[in-house]
Amino acid sequence: MSKKATRSTQPKPDPDAPEKHGSEVVAPKKVFYISENLINNVEGEEELLHLERFFHPGKGRDALFVTLEQEKGNHIMELVEYSEPRRSWLIDSEVCSNGRIYMTTPVDTTFLALHYLRKYCAQRAMSLDSIHDDQDASANRLLMKFVNADHLKCVADVKVSGNTKFYKYNAERTKAWLAVKTRKVVDALKENNVYCGTSAQSQNFVRSEKHSDENTVNETDYLRMACDYVGRYLDVELYDELVRYLKIPTEIQALAEDQAQKRKSEQAQTNNSKKIKLNSGQDASSGLLDSSIDDAKESITSPTIPTPLKERTLTAKEKALAKGAKGSMSISSFFKVK
Amino acid sequence: MSITLDFNIKKLNRNTSKGLHLHYLPAKIDGDAHANVDTYFNNYTRSEHPFEGRVSTNALRGYPLLGEQIGVPDGFKAAVLQETRQSMRGLTARQLRLTGTFDKLMFWNYDRLPSNSDCYRQAMKMIKVSDALTVPVDDDEIKRQTEDHV
Numbered sequence: 001m002s003k004k005a006t007r008s009t010q011p012k013p014d015p016d017a018p019e020k021h022g023s024e025v026v027a028p029k030k031v032f033y034i035s036e037n038l039i040n041n042v043e044g045e046e047e048l049l050h051l052e053r054f055f056h057p058g059k060g061r062d063a064l065f066v067t068l069e070q071e072k073g074n075h076i077m078e079l080v081e082y083s084e085p086r087r088s089w090l091i092d093s094e095v096c097s098n099g100r101i102y103m104t105t106p107v108d109t110t111f112l113a114l115h116y117l118r119k120y121c122a123q124r125a126m127s128l129d130s131i132h133d134d135q136d137a138s139a140n141r142l143l144m145k146f147v148n149a150d151h152l153k154c155v156a157d158v159k160v161s162g163n164t165k166f167y168k169y170n171a172e173r174t175k176a177w178l179a180v181k182t183r184k185v186v187d188a189l190k191e192n193n194v195y196c197g198t199s200a201q202s203q204n205f206v207r208s209e210k211h212s213d214e215n216t217v218n219e220t221d222y223l224r225m226a227c228d229y230v231g232r233y234l235d236v237e238l239y240d241e242l243v244r245y246l247k248i249p250t251e252i253q254a255l256a257e258d259q260a261q262k263r264k265s266e267q268a269q270t271n272n273s274k275k276i277k278l279n280s281g282q283d284a285s286s287g288l289l290d291s292s293i294d295d296a297k298e299s300i301t302s303p304t305i306p307t308p309l310k311e312r313t314l315t316a317k318e319k320a321l322a323k324g325a326k327g328s329m330s331i332s333s334f335f336k337v338k
Numbered sequence: 339m340s341i342t343l344d345f346n347i348k349k350l351n352r353n354t355s356k357g358l359h360l361h362y363l364p365a366k367i368d369g370d371a372h373a374n375v376d377t378y379f380n381n382y383t384r385s386e387h388p389f390e391g392r393v394s395t396n397a398l399r400g401y402p403l404l405g406e407q408i409g410v411p412d413g414f415k416a417a418v419l420q421e422t423r424q425s426m427r428g429l430t431a432r433q434l435r436l437t438g439t440f441d442k443l444m445f446w447n448y449d450r451l452p453s454n455s456d457c458y459r460q461a462m463k464m465i466k467v468s469d470a471l472t473v474p475v476d477d478d479e480i481k482r483q484t485e486d487h488v
Contacts, residue, residue, distance in 0.1 A: 029437060030420070036414065039415060052340040086365055097368060172484065179483050180475045180480060185471060
């Protein structure tokens with residue numbers, strides 16, 4: 001038997017050859033993490049989940065939400081995507097180029113309603129069913145079917161007339177409500193040990209007890225992070241109002257202040273710390289650790305803050321220079337093409 | 339137009355014995371097609387890594403991978419869904435059908451041990467925070483807040 005015949009009689013599955021069952025035409029697969037709360041809310045076998053688009057105030061455009069409509073009450077959840085720049089899946093024996101994970105997360109519908117309340121109910125009280133957005137047909141459906149009207153009293157004055165409830169946007173109440181929300185997020189961030197400091201830090205880095213006493217991450221960092229988190233569901237103007245209400249300094253301001261404080265204390269210490277590093281080995285290692293943290297902090301701060309810092313320190317000088325330079329020609333005028 | 343998840347969602351609660359086998363690769367692959375994963379990938383997964391027992395090694399096109407099996411985060415059911423009749427998109431309502439479920443996946447990193455520094459793990463941590471945002475706020479808390487705030 002020739003070699004060729006042997007091969008043909010015992011056909012080996014050629015791994016490189018595409019297999020018959022639709023190797024090319026595979027409809028894209030998607031990986032979903034669906035919240036158990038949502039699944040447990042589904043009553044019957046026939047109830048289906050839907051993905052619908054509603055206006056998302058934080059994004060300024062519509063986004064996908066998971067909805068469940070049933071007799072005993074409707075449910076809505078946000079659909080968030082987890083995506084990294086370079087990720088893909090191998091699912092059983094298929095390649096899936098879409099490396100995203102779609103997750104359902106709970107959403108407070110008051111945030112979604114807030115957008116419409118601010119838009120339509122700032123001047124006069126309106127009932128939810130009378131709010132219609134000409135550009136956005138889904139608004140009415142969202143407000144009527146999914147928004148929990150009981151919670152709207154946190155952001156609006158409610159007036160009852162007969163069976164109808166009328167809502168009027170209350171800015172002060174809304175801000176207080178948002179502040180409470182922010183505080184809850186701060187607690188959750190702490191509970192989950194989410195690092196909120198301004199410098200980068202390895203998540204594997206376990207702090208010693210002694211170190212954590214020093215409270216390296218201050219309250220403001222947590223507050224800023226929480227405020228950003230809440231801000232993901234707010235219109236931009238409302239987010240700005242919240243930042244002002246909570247009196248959160250901007251990151252640049254905070255860094256500049258931090259830097260200014262550090263400079264003062266460093267002036268006294270720099271010489272000492274250098275000596276320690278050179279002298280005893282044990283101290284040197286701790287010194288190295290500290291300095292590496294400092295370096296990391298500085299390397300991050302340096303590209304972002306130089307301009308505001310310079311302006312702050314040089315204003316007096318600059319003023320004097322500007323005064324002196326009054327009436328003189330700008331240097332660029334000498335290099336003009338004549 | 340809404341997209342329907344066209345399957346009995348309760349199915350996700352029933353733990354089927356044969357779940358899907360998933361690898362989360364640290365690479366962008368252009369293309370969705372059948373691949374001989376068992377022969378060319380699963381065959382080469384080794385778990386006798388010197389660092390720790392939990393870490394597996396493999397390689398993708400010669401690039402070393404370090405991987406770890408991790409479960410789906412608590413409170414979630416994982417499912418792979420597939421869109422039907424993509425060519426008809428826009429003409430008919432879109433539908434997603436259930437391909438299968440899984441409760442753990444192989445998470446692969448390129449050249450780096452899987453750890454809490456991975457974006458994936460940090461994201462799963464942050465997901466828990468979203469619960470805090472949906473806790474209803476009662477009137478007293480708002481009142482206290484307005485009084486405290488000067």
